[in-house]
Amino acid sequence: MRFDEATSRRLAATYTTPDIVAQRAAIRAALHLLAGERVLDIGSGPGYLAREMAELVGPGGTVHGVDISEHMLAIARTTGPAPAGTSAPVEFSAGEANTLPFPDGSFDVVTVTQVYEYVAEVAAALTEARRVLRPGGRLLVLDTDWDSIVWRSGDPDRMRRVLTAWDQHLADPYLPRRLTGLLTEAGFETTHRSVLPLLNAGYRADTYSAGLIGFISAFVPGRDGLTAADVTAWADDLVTLGEDYFFSLNRYLFVATAQGN
Ligand SMILES: C[S@@+](CC[C@H](N)C(=O)[O-])C[C@H]1O[C@@H](n2cnc3c(N)ncnc32)[C@H](O)[C@@H]1O
Structure with missing residues (x-):
């Protein structure tokens, strides 16, 4: 995508x-950021997490966000900075997960949330994250396993076809289940694993899954024989389920420590 x-x-x-505000709170809780730490957020997207982490490391720390999308970087740069003196400086710049524009050992903490599942060469990207961390530094990775989805539909067969086509928006829609081994191979020791479930029961516009309907509606027409009319019917069915609407999806959070060279 x-x-x-x-x-x-x-x-x-x-x-x-x-939903996603709560997810970021769980990420921050798992990170245990300290004042003065140097943080890199890979695939920083709209920049909300980067700015929240800047508040936690304070004016003595630094936060960099890198992203391959110039549009995402433009949005991240417009989200306002915290009042002077309470937050670390935050810088957003172009950068690719496999070729990070930083010297070895530049950071105490690297975060990569909802990004590695888009990256074809994850093993190389993890090695690159290890390179820019100091020994003992922490890496936090969060990704979705799309096999965990439960989504009620008036037409279960159409739902299966839509979700199969949607899986194509990622390089690996099931990455979390093989992440522990990949982390070990890249020179990390995994210290924490947890599951962050998303649950939307009853249709509400201000939810993660209501937004997801829009992403899927834009992505799947023309794939696996699905027409625009199929996808409109799929979306209309969900929105009209009202209180019978039911969506659940699991995201998995890993924290790992960079081992010495
Ligand atoms: C689903 S968004 C996640 C944004 C953010 N990390 C968050 O969780 O709030 C995925 C982001 O990763 C970026 N991205 C995808 N592939 C990337 C890569 N190979 N290197 C750097 N950024 C990448 C996209 O441009 C997008 O901003």
Whole structure:
């Protein structure tokens, strides 16, 4: 999936829903950031997490966000900085997960949330994250396993076809289940694993899954024989389920420590 202007704006809106605000709170809790730490956020997207981490490391720390999408970087740069003196400086710049523009050992903490599942060469990207961390530094990775989805539909067969086509928006829609081994191979020791479930019961516009309907509606027409009319019917069915609407999806959070060279 390309993070063009329309997709980037839709994503930024989704990331202000209570579901994703709560997810970022869980990420921050798992990180245990300390004042003065140097943090890199790979695939920083709309930049909300980067700005929240800047508050936690304070004026003595630094936060960099890198992203391959110029549209995402433009949105991240417009989200306002915290009042002077309470937050670390935050810088957003172009950068690719496999070729990070930083010297070895530049950071105490690297975060990569909802990004590695888009990256074809994850093993190389993890090695690159290890390179820019100091020994003992922490890496936090969060990704979705799309096999965990439960989504009620009036037409279960059509739902299966839509979700199979949607899986194509990622390089690996099931990455979390093989992440522990990949982390070990890249020179990390995994210290924490947890599951962050998303649950939307009853249809509400201000939820993660309501936003997801829009992403899927833009992506799947023309794939696996699905027409625009099929996808409109799929979306209409969900929205009209009202209180019978039911959506659940698991995201998996890993924290790992960079081992010495
Ligand atoms: C689903 S968004 C997640 C944004 C943010 N990390 C968050 O969780 O709030 C995925 C982001 O990763 C970026 N991205 C995808 N592939 C990338 C890569 N190979 N290197 C750097 N950024 C990448 C996209 O441009 C997009 O901004």
